[in-house]
Amino acid sequence: MAAARTPLAQWGHSLLSQSRNKPDALSRICLACQSRYASAATTAKYRRGDANAPTKKKKERKHFKTEDLKNADKYSLVEAMRYIRAFEVGYPSNSPKYEIAMKLRTLKNGPLVRSRLNLPHPVKTDMRICVICPPDSPQADAARAAGASLVGEDAIFDAVKEGRIEFDRCLCLDTSLPKLAKAGIARALGPRGLMPSAKTGTVVRDVSAAVRDMVGASEYREKEGVVRLAIATLAATPEQLKANIKAFMDKVRGDLNTLSDRIVKDVHEVVLSSTHGPGFTLNGEFADEEGTRPEELAR
Amino acid sequence: MRSVTERDPRRVPPQPTEIWTAKVYCGSDNALQTDYISKMLLGVRLGPGAAVLPKEIYRINLQFAKSVDGGHMGPRKFWRNMLPRLKYHNPTVDMNVDRTVANDGPATLTLFFHSQSSSTPTTPAEQTDPNAITKTINMKNKTDTGIWEEFVTLTDAKAVRPTEEDTRLLQELAEQNTDSAENSARQKEENKRIKRERQLLQMVKQD
Structure with missing residues (x-):
């Protein structure tokens, strides 16, 4: 995102664009009046279907891509719940569900995590x-x-x-x-x-x-490197949701450990979402020290 | 190449108010982008509906039809736009929406106040109060903003002011919007020029 409007970023940007087009163009003002078109030689090179163009084969990715979470916004469970409850306002409390998505660091092939567990506070479904x-x-x-x-x-x-x-x-x-x-x-x-x-x-x-x-069981399976599960109804209290998430995390960790020795998988990110709400990357905390109190979300 | 590098210092700084009219937005394909979610959530923290209710109010019930005919558009907009903000700032207040009413039926907003005697807010989630006082707003044929104004006068709700961090984000968003508008205008000119040149070339070739 173009959020970084710092002088440093601007400087970096102008540097980049200069070196790309005219290595010896020094003046920044000159940038504004540069030609926007690539030279004939370069366009020929990038023309579609040109047999003479050197083909650089892209190295295939073996693992599912994992984003760097260093700069990502992370939320404590209670803060995420407060937002989600705001997004879900007005829906009957038994219809929307909290959902959890667990991103794994994993190979694209190999065995998948697939199991089911009994949550401490089950998400009621009329399963046939x-x-x-x-x-x-x-x-x-x-x-x-x-x-x-x-x-x-x-x-x-x-x-x-x-x-x-x-x-x-x-x-x-x-x-x-x-x-x-x-x-x-x-x-x-x-x-x-x-x-x-x-x-x-x-x-x-x-x-x-x-x-x-x-x-009373919920089933989950890994798909494209992510395990998804409806984790609780929206009526759940923070403590109930915490218990369910903990049970789920423990179960999946157990599953990951029981895979064969050569397969290494671990948890990369845990995202809490809901039926109509956005997703919140959890930071592993229950509540922020000076943020929302869990009692406030008791109902 | 970009206006970012040479921003005109004389330009009037953009006003950080644009998001106030923004709708509550949920869902994005781009959620991992830094700051994206925090900006999106700004629309839930601030704007019409972002207000703290007095402690006596413990429940709000909305009742209107499923479709908009018969003056039920405003109530729905109120639910979609204002209620999430209200819920965010008043998480303990119970908010229900009942949309089983027929279109020729009423569209009402009912507020439940704890009676004065039991107004000690030790248990904010106290749901059944036999002595509760109720007040009703008729939402039929009103706009969402109209309903909100009436709501504020009736409840004495205190509007939430943006924090310093919020103001910074708002400013940033406003700048992005103006930059984006400038860029798209410039690109439009550019495309026009290219198109004209192509047309000229075509004409020359044909002759």
Whole structure:
């Protein structure tokens, strides 16, 4: 941004533009009356599709770009909350959510962070869970009791084949996995990320416990070097939000440590945002010493 | 090449008031640019709506229609432009917007005051006060600024003055705006000239 209007910057700018165009032009006044057009030789060089132009291949970036945060504005949690609450004023307090984005220092390829956690103060979502297990087994009853909205085998397979996918998460009992594999619905579920697999922890032995975990759980995954998650409802107090953020940070740090030894990932930036609000880079503090008091945001 | 280097000292310094009329702006693709957010947030800290309410007020309810027909434009603008600033400076005050009213229905702003006896503001978030006094503003067919003026007279809200840091930012923004206007005017002339030259060249070629 052209915020820096300091004499030093001006001097630097004029120096740069002089050396670029006329190395021996000394007078600054001369700058104003310089020709704006590059010479014929240089335009020819930069003309599109010129075969003779020397091609300089750009070195491909291996890591996702991380900005230097030295000069970035950083906010304490309470200050960020105060702004966000101002931006979200007038919306019903259960509809907008605080969102968190965690930027990682990471390679563009390699394993991704993907997991789920139970937040201390859950963000309530009416998630529809589908459980694949024999519909008249005790397992099925337990799953229904735990909050699964769809339980069964063939009925679900048929519905999915017809294109009716009426759930947001899908679990599978380990003994039903061969049947699921035979049903050939991976093509429908796979792209949506719903296909149960042992790798994502959605093929389980104890279905009811898994459903219970999932009902209050939030799922997150790394995408383009950033992990994003709805972290709390807007009605949360600063303490609640702090607890949720801490739980999330600890969980992700744990995930990062359990990756293979050769993969080094670490947290670069944590940004708090909301459904309608801007993003605030957090500085890790809870409240500023002479700023907003957390009690003020208690409601 | 740029006017920045040779700024005319006789030029009248820009007035740092332009942002006061700015809308509350949220969202940017460029958020990492230094100072960008702090300038954006200036629009929330200052401007119409930036005022501190007396402690007796504990809740503000707005009620108006979802669409603008029937004089419901002003209330919506009030919500969009003034309410965020008010909320920023009065975080403890509960502010609700109800937009379920029909268009021929009322558009009202209701203020809830703690009654004198219970006005000890130990618990600012005290939400149910049976003795609460309410005052109402009819917002129908009024502009957002009109509603704000009425609001200030009714509540005796104290306007927030910019701090030194805010003033510096405002000044900087105003300078940027004037620079930008100058640059674009100059570039416009330049483009015109280039276009004219091309046309002349074309005419010569055709002859």
